[in-house]
Amino acid sequence: MIARRLIPCLDVSAGRVVKGVRFVGLRDAGDPLELARRYEAEGADELVVLDVSATVEGRGHALETLRALRGALGIPICAGGGVRCLADAEALLYAGADKVAVNTAAWRDPGLIRALAARFGSQATVLALDARRRPAPSATQDESGGPGGYEVVVAAGREATGADAVDWARRAAALGAGELLVTSIDRDGTHSGYELPLIAALAQAVSVPIVASGGARSAAHLAAALEAGASAVLCASILHDGLARLSDLKQQLSAAGLPIRPC
């Protein structure tokens, strides 16, 4: 049986790991290589590396960081941030990524997902979906499970699209995305737990694996997201800040009966 994955996420800007709350107020959180080595030793099943400055400031991905990580790590690396076209994705894959996450560019041109899947395979094509809870309207009940459903937000949390997250997830999976990296902007960096209705709605809607992101603080939070249907859970600030150790989290999840790869 396939194990549920614990995935540390490195948000990288100018060669340093950064972390904010709800996508803003970024502060330094360490050296990417140093953190990544520690996380692999502690049982990380995979690593996500996002160039968080790429879209906003128009920069390309920090390929140097990726090359250094690839040389050191023997686990899969998913890279994203500022991927606008096939050539951007190719550069990340050649630098050592095993998967590429697309977000804003895929929203503007969904054909990019199809092109990536055709060229590199669905297993290498990840849609990063950032969603924000809609305020509960009085009348309508959205299928996303939240009171007003969830809205797709692009451009690193700056641009609301008005589109429903579940619709976009379905479409992306049909176009060939092999995995969805789903971040709740409301929960990001807040340590308040994952946005469970969002995870559950997406896991119901698509058959590709869902990676839940945003809000982790405890093993109980991780377990809840996995039980809601996530195949993997992303953690960032609790690991960077030393609030939890991957090996301890894995042990607790394992003890709770979830299929986890032993460290």
Next chain:
Amino acid sequence: MSWMDQILAQACAGECGPPAEPLAASAPGAPEQAPGAPAAAFEGGRAAVQVLDTGVSNLASILAALGRAGVCAEPVREPTALEAAQRLVLPGVGSFAAAMGALERLGLVEVLRARLAAGRPTLAICLGLQVLAERSAESPGVRGLGLLPLSVERFGPGVAVPQLGWNSIRAEPGCRFLESGYACFANSYRLDAVPPGWRAAFADHGGPFVAGLERGAVLACQFHPELSGAFGARLIARWLAATEPELPAARANGAAPLLSERELRP
């Protein structure tokens, strides 16, 4: 610097001398070789490995893993290089049809088939395992290398496809390379039978499937040893240590018929 140069520089930095030079020649302690001679094992336990570059694979991850194993690797794509390679890695990412198309365009099909049939040291990864079969549901009408008289099928309904992540595999007794443990997968298609003459490891994703196969010094993994952490590193090290095919003579020339399949029991 082209992307290929960058990958080469990365793969060999710190292990095999200065980057961006011919790899086999740049390794400290490497014996002098006659021009055109096949890359041989280096002194001091280091060895050259050729990695088939079909243009559709995660070459960087494989070269990095070989680098961590203390080995110099170089991408190759000529039939003569494939024939001469003491150890060959056959990576594979992409579709069955794209991989076979690349092998045919490069004129590698016969050389590869002979090498595999003889049990020469070859590490086939993911799609590299699948192209050993006769055909695949992924690309109907496309012929595989045909070393395994089998068809590759898609994972059944009711499970996440692609299978992404770590699955526990169990190796049959008597395996030379494969061992039981957790390995990292990224696949939508799989084999569900083992031909005679091969030892195997199995995993489960909506039913049992073949996680790995070995015969002689051929090791074929449905998972990615280069992404399987310490488990994968040990496996790669065992394969790198194998130099001679351990096959009966009748099989070494590819004459042994592959009669029937062994179906997997859940």
